[in-house]
Amino acid sequence: MTQQNVVVCNTKSSGDLSVFPAASAAQKPPVGGGYISISRRPRRVLKNLEINGDNRINALVESMRASSPTHLMSTPSLTEEHSSWILRYPSALDMFDEIMKGSKGKQIVMFLDYDGTLSPIVEDPDRAFMSNSMRKTVRKLARYFPTAIVTGRCKDKVYNFVRLAELYYAGSHGMDIKGPTRTSKYNRDSNAEGVLFQPASEFLPMIDEVYQQLLDKTKSTPGAKVENNKFCVSVHFRCVDEKKWTELLHQVQSVLKEYPKLRLTQGRKVVEIRPTIKWDKGKALEFLLESLGFANCNDVFPIYIGDDRTDEDAFKVMEFLQRLVEWKQVSMRAR
């Protein structure tokens, strides 16, 4: 995977403890199992991303700055915060043996985020290519375990990057799910090829409309990029001068205020506009496990690897981190 800190998350509590520990267990876990979250740094919680008023915009700018700082290690207070976070939330790589033991006798199912996990973060979202060696690794993984890519990207776009027909793809934050087009030992007997799920299809015309408006509205901001991800739209801040971030958010706000059925979420130097339906990467993960025949099953061990704020939606449906923290405590006591 690309360069990150690695954290294993735990079922029943919440996901990426870099943001919120057990407190955010809004959803019930589908199954027991292990989930690996990859997180680069501690992030500040921004509870409500509804974009009304200047306070919200300021909070969003601040949160976005913290979520993808350019020179993290040169900021003393962040370094301190980061170290204390690393101490509290252990690395999955250090706990590899425990994870292997935990997965014994269970079917591992792999869920992989794309940007920042399989591909490096780059300035141009259209050029976030995955390396051949990463492709080889994912291909190998899929030979052993059912494997899904779960991404905010449009499904077809991520497929063009990954180009592995044996995988499941959940694009648009899980709102566009498709099973493998090539059979493997894991989907030979199931109706996996039939898996196709688009819970937000009624929003397609609205998303297209908003995409066009955002293109128009943001064209005066140098470096701003609007990306149509089919069931959601991303507005990229990465190449915009930080001094212009507030202005750009005001532009987004001015479009979004006409669309109460859409909401705003935040990623790494990006805001994403998506339908208000109760569907996210976590729901996609549950849906895929169910499609694979693992609903309410104890002998499945799902692993989720992701690096971004929206991956926390998937981490929320798991309880593995707690176990990892316990393992860490035991191993520290033993020293």
Ligand SMILES: O=P(O)(O)OC[C@H]1O[C@H](O[C@H]2O[C@H](CO)[C@@H](O)[C@H](O)[C@H]2O)[C@H](O)[C@@H](O)[C@@H]1O
């Ligand atoms: O769920 P993900 O697969 O992590 O997708 C989230 C967003 O990823 C992409 O943006 C991010 O990566 C870009 C390329 O490295 C980078 O330029 C950008 O700053 C990052 O936020 C994608 O372009 C977005 O549409 C996704 O929403």
